[in-house]
Amino acid sequence: MASRILASLFSAAMLCLATGTHAQDYPSKPIRFIVPLPPGNAADILARLIGEKLSVALGQPLVVENRPGAGGSLGADVVAKGPADGHLLLYANTGLAINPGLYKSLPYDTAKAFAPVINMVQIPNFILVSEDVPANTLADFIKLAKASPGKLNYASPGNGTFPHLAIELFRLHSGINVVHIPYKGAAAALQALVTKDVQLLSNDLLTALPHVKTGRLKALAITSTTRSPAAPDVPTMAEAGLKDYAAVGWQGVMVAAGTPAPIVSRLNAEISKVLADPALRERFASQGLEVVAGTPQQFGEFFRRDMERWRDAVTASGAKLD
Secondary structure (H helix, E strand, C coil): CHHHHHHHHHHHHHHHHHHHHHHHHCCCCCEEEEECCCCCCHHHHHHHHHHHHHHHHHCCCEEEEECCCHHHHHHHHHHHCCCCCCCEEEEEEHHHHHHHHHECCCCCCHHHHEEEEEEEEEEEEEEEEECCCCCCCHHHHHHHHHHCCCCCEEEECCCCCHHHHHHHHHHHHHCCCCEEEECCCHHHHHHHHHCCCCCEEEEEHHHHHHHHHHCCEEEEEECCCCCECCECCCCECCCCCCCCCCCEEEEEEEEECCCCHHHHHHHHHHHHHHHCCHHHHHHHHHCCCEEEECCHHHHHHHHHHHHHHHHHHHHHHCCCEC
């Protein structure tokens, strides 16, 4: 009996020593940062900005790899099935939480395949209408839509995207009947609203603000629970009358499940330092991005809640992809 106890204690000690050694040596080689989106968009730019500063902090090259496709699941699969040693990072976003409810099957179990590192920023959207829509407030639009059920159209970058489901949540909370018209990408959907081909759109602040400032579009509300410094005059959905509504996009970092906790903690600490830079925070605020940071545990709890939220929205929308 005593020998078995000693053997168990020895094994536990060796495991702790091995984990500590891995963390102490980390990183021991270049780091791959998988971005499951095409190059050149706002998320890709942010990933490269964070990656450049993280590379300096960790003392190893960091290579951003764009792996777009299947709503981000192709890139996520690379990390899910990759080594759990902290040398392979996933630039995670809202799509990772949406996909379990949207796709009939995924090549990984989203709830078990990843270890959260940090939720970097949240990205609220505007609820927008074109300049010729006779509504200056959210209440005005709801009244207008209810007076003409099925007569007003809303654009989205595609079925199951965050802007699509943000409007579906709006529809559910308000009881309006508006028709969905999916476009190929966010730029095309925004252009459709600017040219008055549709009447309604949920869109990020960064690309919508120039049109709002010129008066070509009207921002009726913002989808976060607090107003944005980038558009302080635009009310939240709660302030506009929908008290239980919240739909905020986010972007963070995850690694493969099983990555040693000390490595996850190191990554969290280094990225937190990057996000604490006042100049970076000011830049983000001007673009409508809100720094979140926090612990891996907080990110994990948030991610579980977000998956449930979007599963309900997908079910209500009827969207389903193979």
